[in-house]
Amino acid sequence: MQVLFLEKNNFHVYLAENADDAVDEVRKHAIPLVLSDIRMEESDGLSLLRELKKRDPKIVMILMTGFGSMEGAIEAIQKGAFDYISKPFDLNKLLALINKAVKHIHSQNQEEKVTLPVALEGPRTLIGRSPEIVEVYKTVARATLSASTVLIMGESGTGKELVARAIHANSDRKNKKFVAVNCGALAETLLESELFGYVKGAFTGAQSDKKGLFEDANGGTLFLDEIGDITQGLQVKLLRVLQEGEVKPVGSNELSKVNVRIVAATHRNLEKLVQEGKFREDLFYRLKVIEIEMPALRERKEDIPELSELFLKKYSAKLSKKVATISKEGMQALMAYNWPGNVRELEHQIERAVALTSASVLAADDFDFSTSRTTPAIPAPMVPAAAPVLYSGGSLDPRSLEDIEKEHILRVLKEVDYNKSKASEVLGIDRATLYRKAQKYGIALKSDSEK
Ligand SMILES: Nc1ncnc2c1ncn2[C@@H]1O[C@H](COP(=O)(O)OP(=O)(O)OP(=O)(O)O)[C@@H](O)[C@H]1O
Ligand SMILES: [Mg+2]
Structure with a gap:
């Protein structure tokens, strides 16, 4: 299907059964662009890449993979792959990538790309396979070069x-x-x-x-x-x-x-x-x-199960609890929520649930979204509900401007769980101003909930 599609788009396509075949074909026809799976039966795409690069350092290769991981992306790009696409992909996306590669081949100058050693490090890695996060992996990979x-x-x-x-x-x-x-x-x-x-x-x-x-x-x-x-x-x-x-x-x-x-x-x-x-x-x-x-978590909800799994393991170990899984309804609840605090909020949510549960399965009601706010694109006006500025009777609110300011700051801080960046954003002031005002009104800015 891919071959037909590419031929329709005026590419001449050569097919190879395996890596050896591919090396032969590339040599015979001086093929400038290679498309390959990472996982193949006898060999793998990365060794093919190595082999082809040895013969022609300028060869352009796009790797296709059934899984998206940051390590995979870094390895492919550091080894000199031009790009990396995770399956399943849209044919038009593939075509766009190939066109980009063709442009690159045309503009390629004599300068050779430096490839770095492949050793992968870092105790912590990013998790997720959504197209959005895979794009991030690719840019991270390029940035390492x-x-x-x-x-x-x-x-x-x-x-x-x-x-x-x-x-x-x-x-x-x-x-x-x-x-x-x-x-x-x-x-x-x-x-x-x-x-x-x-x-x-x-x-x-x-x-x-x-x-x-x-x-x-x-x-x-x-x-x-x-x-x-x-x-x-x-x-x-x-x-x-x-x-x-x-x-x-x-x-x-x-x-x-x-x-x-x-x-x-x-x-x-x-x-x-x-x-x-x-x-x-x-x-x-x-x-x-x-x-x-960085994509917001609500834009890549398909990554929620894998992330939850990771945090579940992390906190069951850390808190010495035998919590093994999240129930179907529990997962539905996690998927339905819109995560204004993104991955950090998900991590906190799971940590809290693991800490409080006495069961081995987390159910929907182990999660508590009531303290978090859902972020609308434009923050909803947070008018103090208990004390409207104008009393309904028409008489004037007796409080001073400063009283109202103090109250409002406190309310917002509470709403955003004392996250100073968020609070300043909602309040429309910079953080220095927030600090100053907090000091003026004697508001304690808790430091533990924010770095
Ligand atoms: N893709 C991911 N895979 C695994 N863990 C993640 C991922 N993204 C974020 N986390 C975890 O979520 C938490 C928040 O991440 P991090 O501190 O990097 O976010 P941030 O964008 O810097 O947030 P802030 O703007 O609030 O400082 C961390 O504990 C981090 O390990
Ligand atoms: Mg940060």
């Missing part, structure tokens, strides 16, 4: 940090440090001295020189989490580092060279921030050399 800056965007709990770690752990920097910093959690001056370091006497309290995180991560990867939260001043400084590859510690005039791979992440819509003039466009483009958009 270079030191280009990566920008990871996506809602809270979608796995942005996990992706950043996977890129590092599978790149040639894996033996150097992975340093993570949450840009949203620190005030501007503190973040600056954390990132770039300082020299003795730079400010009160600077008793000796201190190395910054850029230098700390030298040779490795620096993960700038919540990059959308950095101030304009720091944006300029960061841009300079990205352009020049040099850092200047606070209070110093000396620049030092650093070789750091930057992976940045944000749950905010950076493009919108750029349009609003809140985020520098030049920095945005510098950051998104490689762009990864």
Whole structure:
């Protein structure tokens, strides 16, 4: 069927029975593009790829596989496959991929692609086989081949940090440090001295020189989490580092060279921030050399069973409980929910259910979605229900603006389970402002529910 389809689209297709056959055919007809299964009867697609690459490093190969895993994608791409498609796939998708490959063949210059050793590392891996997450695997795989800056965007709990770690752990920097910093959690001056370091006497309290995180991560990867939260001043400084590859510690005039791979992440819509003039466009483009958009869990619900399975195993072991499975109704409940907090929320939900149950099967009523909010695209206005601003009788609400503000902040914080990023988003203020207001009203910002 595929052959017919491709021939209809004006490709000349040669068929091979097995890997040896394929090598012969490719040589005989100087075939530039090979399509192969990863799993074949006698040999496998990856050794065929190796064999073909040995003879012609420029050969372009697309691998097809019945399963989508991050390791599979990384291995295929690192070994030099042009692309990777997981079955079942749509023929038009295959055609689009082939057309892309043909373009690549035409434009291929003399330069050869470097292939890295295949050793796969990283204690934790991403789970899921949906087309959406397989796309992520592929970009992760490509990102491991270079030191280009990566920008990871996506809602809270979608796995942005996990992706950043996977890129590092599978790149040639894996033996150097992975340093993570949450840009949203620190005030501007503190973040600056954390990132770039300082020299003795730079400010009160600077008793000796201190190395910054850029230098700390030298040779490795620096993960700038919540990059959308950095101030304009720091944006300029960061841009300079990205352009020049040099850092200047606070209070110093000396620049030092650093070789750091930057992976940045944000749950905010950076493009919108750029349009609003809140985020520098030049920095945005510098950051998104490689762009990864994390799909929300509700967009890839087919991954819920596999993820649940993983978390079930993890927490039964951790909590020494013999919870073996999730009942059919239980799974239906998980599938029906829309997961505003994404994979993290699913993990918490399962952890909680395992902790509380005394049965060996999790049923629908072991899950509790009442404390989570479902996220509509536009957050519903959260007007304090108990005390409307205008009393129905028409008389004026006696509370001051500050009272109302305090109440509203508290309510929102509770709604989002004290997740500061989410709360600031709902409130339409940045995190620094949230901190300031919390301090003003004596609201405790719990730190355990958020990193
Ligand atoms: N595809 C996945 N497979 C397995 N575990 C996952 C996956 N995605 C996320 N997780 C788990 O979900 C949790 C949240 O992931 P992570 O911290 O990477 O998300 P995030 O996007 O950085 O969230 P936030 O924006 O809230 O910081 C982690 O415990 C992580 O291990
Ligand atoms: Mg994160």
